Ligand SMILES: [Fe+2]
């Protein structure tokens with residue numbers, strides 16, 4: 001069968017709404033787009049554990065400590081599940097799990113802008129749980145009907161756990177919102193710090209060429225802007241309901257256009273942070289990741305040696 | 314050095330979890346591990362952080378034999394299979410009515426047995 005015909009048949013499968021599996025034939029472009037997306041997703045889950053992990057030792061009560069610890073553990077677990085999916089996609093390209101894991105240490109894979117930022121107070125930990133996870137949940141729920149079967153299945157499990165993250169984050173925020181004047185100020189400060197990052201999180205407003213191809217292949221079915229609008233729909237009223245002010249004087253819902261009007265984030269600034277790992281915490285967190293990966297290599301190697309020895313006997 | 318780990322690496326194990334002894338083991342995903350023991354721990358950490366489970370199987374991926382997705386003929390339903398299904402016998406309801414009776418279902422029998430059991434327990438308590 002010629003490549004052209006294979007590609008045509010592949011697209012017919014996509015249009016019929018069939019799921020593609022790891023062992024199926026797929027166009028290189030489909031594989032590359034998926035791999036890039038899932039690799040970045042996996043690495044973002046793992047790097048996303050770092051800003052919150054900083055608050056595990058400093059959590060204000062034992063219950064909060066257990067809660068945030070469970071959440072951090074989930075995020076690393078999500079990274080593990082997604083790495084498995086990425087690994088199978090990468091194998092035919094001669095890339096291994098080690099490559100996928102160490103790419104972040106060598107600055108060869110990007111992770112979400114929000115995880116490059118500082119978590120200054122306990123309220124930041126709350127805002128991450130509430131709004132960063134909230135934004136990520138909108139992204140992930142929209143991906144549930146992706147055309148790639150292994151990704152769809154893993155996302156189902158991830159989303160089930162995210163619903164705990166959602167409640168966990170909201171609970172921290174609600175406690176602060178009902179607290180003292182100082183706690184409410186701390187919360188407002190955190191929101192001020194995170195808002196622009198959150199708007200940037202969904203990516204550029206225009207549909208890039210790669211994004212269009214992902215839509216064609218039904219890897220994604222929604223555009224960045226559609227997801228950002230969903231986020232604003234769901235969260236603006238809730239943020240306002242607890243007496244917080246969103247730090248964007250331009251923000252309003254346009255009844256005629258049926259969409260939110262907002263100030264654009266500093267696209268250039270955040271792109272640089274993500275591209276060059278030049279955010280306030282990028283290098284520190286990558287160094288921690290490098291330390292964890294490199295310093296524990298001997299353990300992994302020892303386990304391999306013990307397996308090989310057993311195999312010989 | 315950087316590469317050495319990239320070559321051999323851990324093996325892939327498919328993971329099956331049994332939620333309770335009344336259920337079958339169900340495939341939930343896969344992990345990488347250096348040994349079956351290691352895979353069992355990884356499986357528990359990855360898939361049972363919240364959900365209950367009573368048993369886990371891990372199976373080296375290459376030991377799983379599967380039908381290829383492209384071979385849809387394998388699953389072809391070449392003819393009407395109504396004769397194998399409950400829905401193929403829906404006329405029973407109408408036929409029973411001719412004898413002044415109703416169609417019976419498994420669910421009704423199960424329900425009746427359950428009620429009987431409850432009554433038995435109740436009368437035992439009263440004694
Ligand atoms: Fe996550």
Ligand SMILES: [Fe+2]
Pocket residue numbers: 075133136162165
């Ligand atoms: Fe999360």
